[in-house]
Amino acid sequence: MARILREYPSVALKGEDLDGKIDFCRIFGRQAPVHIEIGSGKGTFLVNQARTHPEVNFLGIEWARRYYRYAVDRVGRWQLSNVKLIRTDAAALIAENIAASSVDCFHIYFPDPWPKKRHHKRRFFNNTNTEQLLRCLRPGGHLRIATDHAEYFEQITNVLAARSGRLEEVDFLPTAGADTGEWVGTNFERKYLKENRQIHTLAVRKR
Numbered sequence: 713m714a715r716i717l718r719e720y721p722s723v724a725l726k727g728e729d730l731d732g733k734i735d736f737c738r739i740f741g742r743q744a745p746v747h748i749e750i751g752s753g754k755g756t757f758l759v760n761q762a763r764t765h766p767e768v769n770f771l772g773i774e775w776a777r778r779y780y781r782y783a784v785d786r787v788g789r790w791q792l793s794n795v796k797l798i799r800t801d802a803a804a805l806i807a808e809n810i811a812a813s814s815v816d817c818f819h820i821y822f823p824d825p826w827p828k829k830r831h832h833k834r835r836f837f838n839n840t841n842t843e844q845l846l847r848c849l850r851p852g853g854h855l856r857i858a859t860d861h862a863e864y865f866e867q868i869t870n871v872l873a874a875r876s877g878r879l880e881e882v883d884f885l886p887t888a889g890a891d892t893g894e895w896v897g898t899n900f901e902r903k904y905l906k907e908n909r910q911i912h913t914l915a916v917r918k919r
């Protein structure tokens with residue numbers, strides 16, 4: 713039987729929250745470090761990380777309606793007041809609604825690789841979006857990436873290496889929900905590990 717998904721209005725960001733730059737202090741009702749997950753899927757990372765780190769405010773950005781609704785339902789069931797979700801295009805939201813130096817960490821796990829060459833322009837990691845991520849990170853903030861796609865990983869590494877004056881590589885530590893042998897414990901990581909795919913990870917820190 714299909715799972716009945718509830719809406720939980722307190723979890724979803726509202727239109728008025730997007731009038732200009734998001735005021736994280738207002739939407740979470742407190743001042744706290746802000747972590748943003750881009751492409752949060754069914755919310756597995758957010759739920760595990762937010763339960764382990766109640767001192768952090770988490771925002772998940774997810775484009776696909778069914779994943780977004782699933783994640784809202786999960787966060788609502790767990791009654792996690794430190795997680796908000798929004799269904800929108802992450803590139804547009806970050807460019808328009810996230811203030812400079814306001815984010816402590818971006819998590820980007822298994823971004824769509826768009827493997828066909830003619831589709832590469834749809835990949836999230838390009839110069840424009842990377843500049844926006846850097847603008848939004850506070851000094852000392854982190855950008856964490858995991859992917860199974862070797863060629864996309866190489867592109868991401870190159871895009872970040874071109875900014876090595878502003879970034880330094882740091883250790884990629886496993887997340888709270890990761891089991892033995894996992895890095896992030898997301899649904900896609902688990903699926904790909906079952907297929908014996910190699911997982912590539914990278915973490916950088918804004919200088």
Ligand SMILES: C[S@@+](CC[C@H](N)C(=O)[O-])C[C@H]1O[C@@H](n2cnc3c(N)ncnc32)[C@H](O)[C@@H]1O
Nearest residue numbers: 751753773774775776801802821822898899900
């Ligand atoms: C391969 S899935 C990975 C999901 C999850 N991070 C995981 O590891 O299980 C990529 C997700 O990113 C979402 N996505 C792709 N482009 C996006 C965008 N521009 N803005 C927001 N979400 C996006 C997709 O809808 C999909 O849920």
